[in-house]
Amino acid sequence: MIVWFLYDIQNDKKRKEVIKIAQANGLTRVQKSVFVGDVNKRRIDLLTNASKKVIDKNTDSIFIFPIAQDDYDKLVMIGRNFDRSFISGKTGAMII
Secondary structure (H helix, E strand, O other), X not given: OEEEEEEEOOXXXXXXXXXXXXXXXXXXXXXXXXXXXXXXXXXXXXXXXXXXXHOOOOOOEEEEEEEOXXXXXXXXXXXXXXXXXXXXXXXXXEEO
């Protein structure tokens, strides 16, 4: 399943740790605070649990959005983009 992982983390050390967690769980960085990847439910659970242990829930936030492949195929990107084939093996987004 395609998963978007977005974060806003105040502390640099914690932020770097969350980045490592995202990458270790198969996600690809597409913007400074945004990762995306095609991962299974187990990976999502690992990502969620590991991230919870790192962040300060009073000041930081992480959003994990699983989306259906059909919705991902309709993705519209404006401006600088990323190679979608790394994520789903498909292309087809409208890039403006």
